[in-house]
Amino acid sequence: MNTQELTQYLLQSLNMSLGGMMQGETSYTNSFDVKIVKMGFLFIPRLPTSYIIDNDLYQKIFLIANAALYPRFTLLKQSSAYFVPLKTDDIHVQRALYFPWKIGISERLVIPDLNEFASVNEPLKIPIMKGLTIDMNKVTSIAIAGQSGSGKSYTLTYFLAMLLSGSDLLIVDPKFDSPSRWGAQKGIPVIHPQQNRSKSDFVSEINENLSSALKTIQDRQQILFNEPMHQFRHLTIVIDELMALSEGVNKAIKDSFFSLLSQIALMGRATKVHLLLVSQRFDHLTMPVSVREQLNVLIQVGNINRKSIQFLFPDLDPEGIVIPTGKGTGLLQIIDNEHPYQVLPLLTPTYYLKEGNLK
Numbered sequence: 001m002n003t004q005e006l007t008q009y010l011l012q013s014l015n016m017s018l019g020g021m022m023q024g025e026t027s028y029t030n031s032f033d034v035k036i037v038k039m040g041f042l043f044i045p046r047l048p049t050s051y052i053i054d055n056d057l058y059q060k061i062f063l064i065a066n067a068a069l070y071p072r073f074t075l076l077k078q079s080s081a082y083f084v085p086l087k088t089d090d091i092h093v094q095r096a097l098y099f100p101w102k103i104g105i106s107e108r109l110v111i112p113d114l115n116e117f118a119s120v121n122e123p124l125k126i127p128i129m130k131g132l133t134i135d136m137n138k139v140t141s142i143a144i145a146g147q148s149g150s151g152k153s154y155t156l157t158y159f160l161a162m163l164l165s166g167s168d169l170l171i172v173d174p175k176f177d178s179p180s181r182w183g184a185q186k187g188i189p190v191i192h193p194q195q196n197r198s199k200s201d202f203v204s205e206i207n208e209n210l211s212s213a214l215k216t217i218q219d220r221q222q223i224l225f226n227e228p229m230h231q232f233r234h235l236t237i238v239i240d241e242l243m244a245l246s247e248g249v250n251k252a253i254k255d256s257f258f259s260l261l262s263q264i265a266l267m268g269r270a271t272k273v274h275l276l277l278v279s280q281r282f283d284h285l286t287m288p289v290s291v292r293e294q295l296n297v298l299i300q301v302g303n304i305n306r307k308s309i310q311f312l313f314p315d316l317d318p319e320g321i322v323i324p325t326g327k328g329t330g331l332l333q334i335i336d337n338e339h340p341y342q343v344l345p346l347l348t349p350t351y352y353l354k355e356g357n358l359k
């Protein structure tokens, strides 16, 4: 399909479906036009119009076009109307609504042997889907959310395996479950609850470890002060089931825990200390808002609806995003300088382990 045919197809789709909303105006009455550009398309209204050019119209066009373009292109959902100026002197058509896209749809990675894959993978570059990699040099903190059975632990194990070659790991496993098993296999210590100790005791132990990570950050800041280009070995602090740590714990201990997390999230960027947080649910009781604001990789697996995503994606209405079905699917957003503002349908990698799966 060439550009002209694609433009025609989009125009037809919009003419037919927008009808009611546009008070009968169509491209045939010269009310709007469509233009394909490098990484998306433009909807160019001819003003004045009898319809209102607002967020409602933008999201309606998104819905129609995203379905019409699937699976050739995936429109990148924006939280509000994306206006762009056009280079023309004609005031009637000097603006457009821009709909950025990526070519194709999200595709899952299938990895026959995870350990082998991790051993040949470039350290700190974590492939997530076909054509999409997270560079740990460009992001600081990662959150994975999803209800029980949605694939969080499975995805976490993938991250652990991929991080191992390029980062030190400090792992907290409140459920004493698959991260602990993984740690035992790899000879990496994992902090987990002990039978004869209280919950507050457990969180205190975590606090001590976070405190020493914070000390590392401060030492590194001093080094950076004298030598701004100094390269540090990465340290990733991994906490599974974060929600379990904020419930039923002495307030002073919880406050320290939150304060340490916030400081690490804020200052870890320059000093290469990351947080990788996993929880069934994130909200302001589970995670300090200042940590939320520092997150730059957001992963939500399982059920996707306005309610389930409201903490990680507060500005996003997921309507119209085609979420694939199956295990380990959901939404992904990477916020760094390289990726444009985008929330993408996610399929987490499927992998196999020679020694058998952990669950």
Ligand SMILES: Nc1ncnc2c1ncn2[C@@H]1O[C@H](COP(=O)(O)OP(=O)(O)OP(=O)(O)O)[C@@H](O)[C@H]1O
Pocket (backbone or CB within 6 Å): 146, 147, 148, 149, 150, 151, 152, 153, 154, 155, 280, 327, 328, 347, 348, 349, 350, 351, 359
């Ligand atoms: N990308 C994937 N490919 C293949 N199987 C997957 C994928 N993601 C998850 N699964 C499978 O889905 C099942 C549930 O995943 P997992 O145990 O990670 O869920 P969970 O969210 O951690 O649940 P819980 O909170 O109860 O521990 C597992 O059997 C896992 O093997």
